[in-house]
Amino acid sequence: MDVFYAYTYSTGGWLLLQSVPLIAMPRMISTMLLDETRPPTPLEIYLCRCLGLSLLTMAVLTVMLTGSIPLTSTIAEPVSTEESDPKKPYAVPTLVVTSVFHAACSFYMYTWYMTSDQVGFAVGMVGYFALAALGLWCALFASSHGKISRKTGADKRTTGFPFSNKEAEKKHASKWL
Incomplete structure (x- = not known):
């Protein structure tokens, strides 16, 4: 499996993993985050579900815009991640944007981990950092095949x-x- 597609599916899976509890169990998520014992407000529930739907949308867009899911009914040409490929002109920009997103989230989780010493933030930080590093590697090395000389x-x-x-x-x- 190509590293680019491993990054794409890993990003989609990571965002899906975070979005499902926010959409399915917003009361439990917001109750766990509260210091005092009280039921969550409707605004907190709304914001949980809105964030979950946003993460789910970003996961689907990442997989679709990078060309991992073919949007045409015919598969005639081999899949490539070149910028000149008309089937997926948004592959490299999507890769860069999601890599920056993962790096920013990793840094944000690091700051929360350093102030609170909670293991959940450390796990999230490691997950986001791994995806940011993989995305950076793909942007540097896997986005084109290079111009290899036939002679030398x-x-x-x-x-x-x-x-x-x-x-x-x-x-x-x-x-x-």
């Missing part, structure tokens, strides 16, 4: 600055002589 097998987008590759230049010069 090297990536054409690299340069010799500040160090030049004398051996490669010698091999290249000897081919043409």
